[in-house]
Amino acid sequence: MSYFNHSLPISAVYPGSRYSVEFALYCASGQGNYGISLTSSDQSLIYWQDSFSGRQGDWSEFKKYVSVNSYGVDLKLRFEDIDLTYMGTLSFLDSVRFSDAKDMVALGVLQVYPDWEMKRFTKQNRNEHRTKGGKLYSYTWGQYNRFEVPVEYVSNSKASIINSWWSTDALIYFKIYSGGVWEVNTCHLMNDSAPLPSLVRPYTNYRKGTLTLETF
């Protein structure tokens, strides 16, 4: 098993804050599972760790929202091979970033192209009372916007970001551009499960699903 510590300086991490880790990896020869961890500079403490898969001849994009349980300073990102198919694997690592994102906007702006079935609702919380004489009393307690956005051909990397937004209940600025006008909504993803679960046949690197977004 081999490893190396990336030279990216990470000054400090704090419990309660959230950070984003992203990089791209190319397996020139061999394939298998890799481990990534956030360690102290002497590698005696591990603040966070995860694993990912690499396939020979493919670029793998890794983007994840992470948090730590304890305070740490002067940290390193450590990469290691876990169970590669054979030794002597040659891998290239590129675009390594570690940012102290408070929300996923820090990972960049993602542009999606909704299908025609995209729906925009304004939903009201209200109670209505019809009197015996036929009059209607309607009490509106509040309202919010809901968007159902079917999307296809979303790259795996974008899909993993969006799915991680869902899993961390991230705050999302959902901007709709139409006819020269921007509409901005502050939302959360309200899908019951990760919003982009399915592959688009016959591709293995594109996903589809419906983004259900609600303002608050």
Next chain:
Amino acid sequence: MGYAVSSWFYEQQQSKRISPVKRFYVGGSDFSTRVLTWPKFSRTGADIIASRATVVLDNADGLFNFFHERLWTFPDTCSAKWGYNHPTSGDELLPLFSGDIKEVEYTEKQCKLHLRDRFWGLTEKKVGDSDITATYSHRLPSDIAWSLCTCYGELSSVLSSNNPHIDYATFNEWSLQFSTDSVLMSARYDGIKVAEALRKLADMTDSAIWQDGDGKLYFKRFTEPSSLDFVVTRNEMTDLKIKIDGLYLVNKAWVYGNYSAESNYWQLNCYETDTTGVNTYGLHEFVWKDENCWFVNSASALNMAQRKVRVLKYPPKKFIVETPVIGIHRQLGETIRLVESFYSINSGTGWRFDEIEIDMDKGLCTYSMNEAIAGVAFFLDIDSLDVEDRFLL
């Protein structure tokens, strides 16, 4: 009577499409945006009973964990308000409920608060004990009530409208009725709870005692129909029920008084009969006789007997009407005039409502109007009392 609200507030209640403002406070902090389910509660003048309410709060981020982490925050007082947002002067809010936290439940990232109003505290305090009884002799019933609330119930004894626990204006009005009619009572308490002592006093004086939305106790003895009535027609009611209750029929009322606790002997009793009622429904007697509080003169006792026969001589009707929030500033005892052609009810007669249930979550009010307190005014005709041979002494 009734809360003083602006004419603008009154107009908003009549609006058929409106966005009311609801507020919920815990110990003075506004947690309105956390409320998942608003409370539903009732007030009644028919019994001395603690009003209860349950509020469900969002606790997804653990904000309300402090109730179990810091137990001293547990007995906080909570209040709920209803109102409307004025475009220039801001929110005009009316207090609807005030109560203390008595139970907290955590479930599914929700925090459920169970509240009870001030009467609950009065069920936890006693008056006198079997060795040293608390006794009152020849006192106005209102004086006894004041002593029960302030000396034993630990409520404020401030003799002004600044009293935070007792609505002093209505208490004074209640007291004045007894002093005007020279209604005197004696009382003896050997350890019963304050709430029970008040309940007995209310029963023997035909009074209503309740806590209103502002957290204050109100004392009323209904005498004459209020001019502050409001009309409910088919255009305002979403439901109407009428109940006729023969169980409460009383056409011969006995009232005992001048009790001697030492000899367990009643030195006074009197009665009032409604002959027409007896001829129509047969004899229905009821005895008002209480060893904790009793009248000390025949005029006071007969006052009570006449009052009871007057309102209970026929099977009293009870009207239960459900409406949207059209008169939330009205208080118990105000008069509602119903108009419902199917039941041939017109606005010629008004009934006092003695119970209201408010559903803040849905925006509904249910008024219960009891004919037995609707009463026509009772006027004590002292001249006729002493010439009747109704006193058995």
